[in-house]
Amino acid sequence: MRNLSNMMCLDIYLESLDAKEAIKIKKQIEPSIKNIKPLLSWDIANTRHSEVSKKEMDIQKIQAFAKKYNWKNDIDAIFLKHHFEAIVLTDSLEKIMWVNEGFTKMTGYSKKFATNKHPSFLQGKMTSKEQKKELKSNIKKGTSFELAIINYKKDKTPYNCLVKIFPLYSNKITHFMALETQVK
Structure with a gap:
């Protein structure tokens, strides 16, 4: 089950890639908005x-x-x-x-x-x-x-x-x- 926080993590991961890698991976990902739940918390470990x-x-x-x-x-x-x-x-x-x-x-x-x-x-x-x-x-x-x-x-x-x-x-x-x- 995908949720918004998983998608946000994916976005952060994609942003860390160079342009060619990101385009390659984005083509393989189909966004799905079924079963999206609201983000309840956000934590970034530094x-x-x-x-x-x-x-x-x-x-x-x-x-x-x-x-x-x-x-x-x-x-x-x-x-x-x-x-x-x-x-x-x-x-x-x-x-x-x-x-x-x-x-x-x-x-x-x-x-x-x-x-x-x-x-x-x-x-x-x-x-x-x-x-x-x-x-x-x-x-x-x-x-x-x-x-x-x-x-x-x-x-x-x-x-x-x-x-x-x-x-x-x-x-x-x-x-x-x-x-x-x-x-x-």
Whole structure:
């Protein structure tokens, strides 16, 4: 049974097509006005807006940590300049304090599982020794850096991860924040 809301969904779908595709499909569709019922509600799910909201909430969470620990870093500038899917916040000993939902989506590991672990639990046999050395060396230097590394998901699938690490400090380095993106 066709109803008006199904027809409206079809109209929205047709509008998203290029002209040739739309003409091809429109020829196959015969409009029917039998059994049309009035539209009672309208809802459009905007998944992009949802993702933006999640990122905004992640940034607000980091800003709350910044306030709590009195970081002198320009957190807003970091997030304006750098794209991310996952955020990993560690203490100065590199134990994970907090991860965002993007981390769980990327790795398959829950926030609860990751908390209090060292991020090295994501590494495996294809993670090169050079990558591990470079990571440790840059962390010891206490400066921001970017590194591509092979990590492993919960299901043991390897993935390429671009990691941007920022030391966070008040009078000294108190935490590290990693912004991560899975790369092809």
